[in-house]
């Protein structure tokens with residue numbers, strides 16, 4: 498597959514960090530399509546991610562997640578991509594994201610996310626755990642991976658999505674990211 502120049506913008510971060518909410522706002526402002534990687538996955542398999550995990554396990558999920566990510570990144574017109582929180586676990590995903598998109602890490606605090614995550618029945622990795630503790634554990638493993646995949650880190654919380662979006666729009670417009678992404 499021949500891949501185009503890095504024209505996309507991708508959001509990475511913990512589950513519940515606001516990637517989807519923020520992604521929708523940014524895509525609307527930038528007038529480019531919004532692609533939710535989790536929704537793309539569910540459409541592809543015709544079932545929920547939770548059901549897919551239960552039937553096939555996490556490894557099968559990660560395999561297909563990587564395949565679909567590459568398909569999304571290989572589109573030749575710009576899009577705003579909200580990724581699944583665990584996408585950075587695989588080295589190939591990290592490389593592809595970094596190469597074919599400008600990556601923003603939404604760095605949110607586990608406690609802040611957990612407050613808004615009561616009774617989350619959709620996320621398989623959150624089931625049966627205290628949300629704040631689970632998110633702290635995930636972050637301990639993932640923080641360096643989020644950091645090394647991101648071109649930019651955006652500190653924020655879900656309650657301030659509109660404000661964060663405004664700041665990011667300025668960064669995106671100043672950087673001209675949709676046309677010429679950073680070289681590092």
Ligand code: S3P
Pocket residue numbers: 510511512513535546580581582583584619620621622
């Ligand atoms: C996951 C996060 C989910 C989804 C899947 C696995 C993870 O996406 O991809 O349940 O490993 O953190 P969100 O970050 O949108 O919740």
